[in-house]
Structure formats: C-alpha cells, structure tokens
Amino acid sequence: MLTKRIIACLDVHAGRVVKGVQFVDLIDAGDPATQAARHAREGADEIVLLDITATHEGRQTLLDTVRRTARELFVPFCVGGGIKSARDAEQVFEAGADKVSINSAALADPDLISAIGSSFGAQAVVVAIDARRDPEAADPVREAQVFVHGGRKPAGRRVVEWAREAEERGAGEILLTSMDADGTRAGFDCELTAAVSEAVGIPVIASGGAGTVAHFADVFSRGKAHAALAASIFHFGVSTSRSLKVELAQLGVPVRLPC
Amino acid sequence: MRVTVIDYKAGNLTSVLKTLRHLGAEPQVTDGDLSLVESAERIVLPGVGHFAATERLDATGLTGAIRAAIARGVPFLGICVGMQWLYAGSTEAPQQPGLGAFSVSCSRFAESTEKVPHVGWNSLEVREGSRLLSGVEPGEFVYFTHSYKGPVTAETAAVTQYIEPFAAAVESANVMGVQFHPEKSGETGLKILRNFLAWDAKGNPC
Numbered sequence: 001m002l003t004k005r006i007i008a009c010l011d012v013h014a015g016r017v018v019k020g021v022q023f024v025d026l027i028d029a030g031d032p033a034t035q036a037a038r039h040a041r042e043g044a045d046e047i048v049l050l051d052i053t054a055t056h057e058g059r060q061t062l063l064d065t066v067r068r069t070a071r072e073l074f075v076p077f078c079v080g081g082g083i084k085s086a087r088d089a090e091q092v093f094e095a096g097a098d099k100v101s102i103n104s105a106a107l108a109d110p111d112l113i114s115a116i117g118s119s120f121g122a123q124a125v126v127v128a129i130d131a132r133r134d135p136e137a138a139d140p141v142r143e144a145q146v147f148v149h150g151g152r153k154p155a156g157r158r159v160v161e162w163a164r165e166a167e168e169r170g171a172g173e174i175l176l177t178s179m180d181a182d183g184t185r186a187g188f189d190c191e192l193t194a195a196v197s198e199a200v201g202i203p204v205i206a207s208g209g210a211g212t213v214a215h216f217a218d219v220f221s222r223g224k225a226h227a228a229l230a231a232s233i234f235h236f237g238v239s240t241s242r243s244l245k246v247e248l249a250q251l252g253v254p255v256r257l258p259c
Numbered sequence: 260m261r262v263t264v265i266d267y268k269a270g271n272l273t274s275v276l277k278t279l280r281h282l283g284a285e286p287q288v289t290d291g292d293l294s295l296v297e298s299a300e301r302i303v304l305p306g307v308g309h310f311a312a313t314e315r316l317d318a319t320g321l322t323g324a325i326r327a328a329i330a331r332g333v334p335f336l337g338i339c340v341g342m343q344w345l346y347a348g349s350t351e352a353p354q355q356p357g358l359g360a361f362s363v364s365c366s367r368f369a370e371s372t373e374k375v376p377h378v379g380w381n382s383l384e385v386r387e388g389s390r391l392l393s394g395v396e397p398g399e400f401v402y403f404t405h406s407y408k409g410p411v412t413a414e415t416a417a418v419t420q421y422i423e424p425f426a427a428a429v430e431s432a433n434v435m436g437v438q439f440h441p442e443k444s445g446e447t448g449l450k451i452l453r454n455f456l457a458w459d460a461k462g463n464p465c
Contacts, residue, residue, distance in 0.1 A: 002381045002421055003400065040445070045380055074278060076402060076443050093271045098443060121270050121308035123376065123404040172404070173378065203378045226379065256380040256400045259445070 003256045004220045004248070005227035006241045007046040007205060008039035008234075012081075013053050015061045033068040040075045043242030043259040047073060048101065048175075048229065051081030058082070063095045070096025078126055080175075086115040093120055101175055103128040104148040107155050107162070110169055117170035126205070127166040128175040131159040131192060141191045151179035159192070160199045167200045174204045175229070181209025185232070188215055193223035205229060213238060213247040220253050260456060263299035265321060266290040269312030269340065275305045278442035282449065284456055289321070296324035299333050301456070306340030310365070310407065311352035313344045326358065334433045334458045336391075339405060342429060342436025351407050360434050365409045368422045376406040377421045381439075383428070389416040391435045391454050392428060399447045401427070401439035408438060433458070 010017050010032055017035050018026040029035070036047045049069060051062045059082065066079055079092045080101030089100045106112050106127050117125045130147045137143035146155040146162050155162075163174050176196050178189035188209045197204040203226035206219045210233045219225045230244065238244050245255040262284045266272055272288065279286045286303075289295040296302065302325060306312075316322045329335050337345050344357045349365035357364075368375045380400040385392045395417075408425035411418055419427035419438070429436045435455065441448035 002377065002379050005379050070273070071277065072281070074281075074443065074445055074449060076440075094273060096273050096277060098271070098274055119270075123307055123378065124270070172376065201374055202376065203374050226374065259400070 001254050003045075003254045004225075005045040005205075006043070006216075006244055006255070007048055007078075007227055007229050008036075008044035008241060009048045009050060009207075009229045009231040010035055010039075011231075012049055012051050012062070012065060014058060015065050018052070032065050033071070036069045036077070037072055039241060040073055042240035043245055043256075044075065044230075045241070045256055045259070046076040046078065046227070048078045048080065050101070051079070053082070059088075063091055066092055066095035066097055080126070080128060086112065086119065089116045089120070093124065099124050099126050099172070101126040101128045103130065104155075106166065107146065107148060107157065110165065113166060113169040113171050117172070122170045122172040125171050126173045126175050127163075127171040128177065129159055129162060129166075129196075130177050130179050131189075132179045133189070133192065141195050144192055144195075147179055151182070160195055163196045163200050167202050171202060173202055174200060175207060176204055177207040177229075178209055182207075183232075184209050185211030187211065188219035188223055188225070188228070190219050190223035193219055193225050197224035197226075203227065213244060214251070216244065217248055217251040217253050260284050260300060262286045262301045262303055262456070263295045264288050265296075265302065265304045265316070265325070265341075267306070267312055267315040267321070269309065269315075270305075270307035272305055274440075274442045275303065275338065278449070278452060279303070282452055282456055291319040291321065293320055293324045296321060296328055299328055301458075302328060302333055302335045304335070304337045304341035304344065306338060306344070307404070308340060309351060310340055310343060310349040311355055313340065313357065314352075314355050316344070322358065329360070329434055332433050334455065335435065336455050337436035338442075339438060339440060342438050343407060343409060345429065345434060345436050346409055349407055360431065361409070361412065361414055361429065363410050363412060365407045367407050371422045373422050375422075376404055377408075378404045380444075381419050381421060381427075383417040383419060385417045386415065389428070389430055390458070391430050391437075392417055392451060393454050394450055395447060401437075401441065401444040401447055403427075403439045405438060409436075
C-alpha cells in the first residue's frame with residue numbers, strides 16, 4: 001500500500017542548518033549533512049533542504065552543502081531556494097539532489113518548469129506555492145492567492161489555477177505552504193490543501209501549521225495530502241519522524257514502518 | 260568490482276553512481292563507448308524520464324552490445340525506465356521498441372481516482388526464489404516514482420499494489436529489473452543492490 005510521506009525540512013543559511021521564526025532570530029542548529037542523515041535514520045521518508053541564503057556568493061556554499069549531504073543519504077532528497085534557471089537546477093542535480101523545488105522563479109518564468117522537466121523528468125520538479133486565503137473573496141479557499149517574497153507580496157495568481165498550470169507545464173509534485181497557518185501550530189489548512197489536491201492529478205505536499213500528530217492525520221484524510229512537511233513539530237514533544245509515524249499508524253494512517 | 264553504467268541522457272546518474280560507490284563498486288559510465296559494455300562485469304541501466312529516450316541506446320549501438328553481454332551471462336539490472344526497456348515496449352512511446360527480453364509491453368496506470376504518477380514508498384510482495392530480492396522481508400518498503408509499469412508475469416520477482424497489481428521487480432537468470440529506485444530506498448534498497456553486486460558473472464550468487 002502506498003504510504004503517506006513524512007518529509008523532514010532543513011532550513012539552511014550559509015552552509016548551516018538554522019532555526020528561527022519567519023527567518024528572523026536564526027539559531028545555529030548544526031551541520032546539514034549530519035542533520036539530514038539523522039532524520040533519515042530516524043524514519044523521515046524524504047529530506048528537503050531549503051537554502052535561505054539567496055545570495056550569489058552563497059550558491060557555491062549551497063552546492064558544497066548539497067554534495068556533502070547527498071553523499072550518505074539514500075532516501076529522496078529535494079533542494080530548494082534560489083534556483084532561478086535550468087542551469088542552477090542542473091548544478092544542484094549534479095551535486096546529488098533528486099528533485100528541485102522552485103517557487104518565485106517559476107512564477108516569473110513558467111517555462112522554467114518544462115525546461116527542468118524535459119531534461120531531468122517531471123519527478124524531479126517540485127513547484128512550491130506560498131498561499132493565503134482571500135478573505136475578501138466569495139470563496140476564500142478556491143480564490144486563495146499566491147504570494148512571493150516570504151509571503152509578503154501577492155503574485156496576482158490564484159493558487160488552484162497556478163497549481164493546475166504547474167502540472168500542465170510538467171511539475172511532478174506541488175509543495176503547498178499555507179502562509180495563514182504557518183507558525184500557528186493550529187493545524188494545516190486542510191480545506192485549501194484539499195482544493196489543490198482535487199484540482200491536480202499530481203501529489204500534493206502540505207506544509208504550514210502542524211502542531212500535533214492529529215494535525216498530520218487530518219491533512220492526510222480531510223486535506224487529501226500525499227505527504228506533509230515536518231519542521232517545527234520536532235521542537236515540541238514529538239522527537240522523531242519515527243515516533244510521529246508510530247502515532248499516525250495508531251490513528252489508522254498508512255505510513256512506512258518499521259523504518 | 261567494476262560496474263558499467265549506461266548513460267542515455269535521460270536524467271541524473273549522480274544518485275546511482277554515488278550509491279554504487281558507497282557499496283564498494285567502481286562504476287564506469289558509457290554513453291556510447293561499446294568497449295565498456297563488451298568488457299563489463301555488470302551492467303546497470305538507470306532511468307528516469309521518458310521511454311522515448313531509450314532510442315539513444317539503439318542509435319549508439321548500445322542495444323546490440325547489451326544484448327550480447329546479457330547472452331554472455333553478464334548480470335544486468337535495469338532501474339525504473341531501465342526496467343521497462345527490458346520489455347517489448349511501452350505505450351509511452353509506441354514506436355520505440357524495448358529490448359524484448361520479456362514479450363509483453365508496459366502501459367500507463369489505468370484511469371482512477373488515485374494520482375498518477377505513483378510517487379512514494381510502497382511495499383513489496385516478493386515471490387519465492389528471487390535472488391535479487393533475497394533477504395527482503397514481506398512488507399518492506401521501497402521508493403517509487405513512475406506513471407508506466409510492467410504487467411505481472413511469470414518473470415515477476417515482486418508485486419506492488421497501486422490502482423492494480425504491477426511488476427515491482429523482474430528477474431530471469433541474469434536479467435533483472437526494478438521499477439522502484441533502490442538507490443533511494445534506504446536500507447532495503449542497499450540490500451537489493453548488494454545482492455546484485457554479489458552475483459558472479461554467470462549469474463549465480465557467490
């Protein structure tokens with residue numbers, strides 16, 4: 001049976017894992033290669049490394065980090081942050097990533113999706129969408145808006161439509177972050193996740209808002225998500241992907257166990 | 260041990276090469292140098308992407324060299340599209356023939372409410388007697404990402420359920436294929452690759 005994936009996400013700045021709220025007050029949280037290997041050992045089904053450096057000089061550091069992280073990692077490995085061209089993506093793949101996650105660059109140049117997909121396959125392209133409900137709209141969920149620049153600036157696109165276009169252009173997966181739910185620990189935006197999942201034929205990864213194990217179970221059932229990003233949950237109570245999955249299994253969610 | 264890895268310019272070889280090195284093998288990549296196939300101790304045909312890309316194997320003469328190597332008893336492992344290539348063909352690119360080691364063809368998952376591609380960790384039902392999957396316990400998970408699949412036949416070494424039962428692995432003497440990505444399947448994947456690397460050139464386990 002196909003299982004629901006728990007994806008460990010590492011925010012990386014200048015070659016180090018960092019923790020912080022909204023990229024402010026960053027705390028050094030270790031070496032990316034060590035942390036990724038630990039998450040894989042502790043049951044994560046996949047690793048996402050998100051580079052928040054976003055400077056030109058930082059690119060080489062990132063590629064070194066990806067290379068070191070990939071060396072001893074034998075689960076799927078996705079890298080996002082600052083990938084603006086097919087050449088950027090190629091370098092990240094050559095360094096050992098299996099997938100790239102692209103966000104604002106795909107909005108600015110939607111051809112980037114097919115450009116990467118045609119060389120490396122659709123399975124290697126994850127389109128990340130930062131979404132906010134539109135409280136003014138008749139249907140705040142269906143008319144939710146895409147945001148860029150860390151959720152500060154509207155992109156002028158509706159989430160569901162952009163997700164559909166990304167699929168048509170050859171994205172293999174959608175990584176949907178609810179900016180409304182992010183950081184609240186009040187649960188994923190299941191309505192929005194379900195709206196996107198129902199609109200596309202490709203898997204949707206839910207992100208933002210996890211506070212309890214039940215929130216994960218909820219986004220897999222009600223939210224129709226195929227995978228969920230776990231980041232801050234590891235800071236409060238639930239110590240590993242494995243313990244998260246053991247509890248999810250007790251709630252009837254199909255997960256990869258033992259792992 | 261030397262492993263000849265076939266590059267047909269369809270996606271990324273880095274993960275496969277890295278994993279083979281981790282297991283102590285020395286991968287040698289060829290995108291057309293037939294001598295590396297003629298002298299091969301083992302051949303791995305990775306693959307992500309479109310079945311049509313296998314046309315390059317015909318154009319470079321690699322198809323014929325691989326066919327001859329298989330006939331000599333060289334252990335061969337196809338991964339993902341590399342496994343699908345072992346069949347007669349695929350509806351993904353109907354004009355492009357596969358190697359034809361198995362007479363049936365690959366096809367897309369049937370229309371259903373489930374997502375296609377099939378992406379994620381799914382379990383294996385290993386058939387008795389598989390040497391490639393020796394030591395894989397019932398229900399162990401491996402990582403898949405694909406939209407096309409081979410049918411279940413006598414050569415199927417493991418079955419996975421998604422929308423319908425399909426061939427997760429095939430095995431016939433020294434010809435082997437896996438639809439999943441052993442290089443991305445944690446300890447289970449490493450175990451399967453170790454089994455492949457442990458075969459002698461006649462296809463018998465050491």
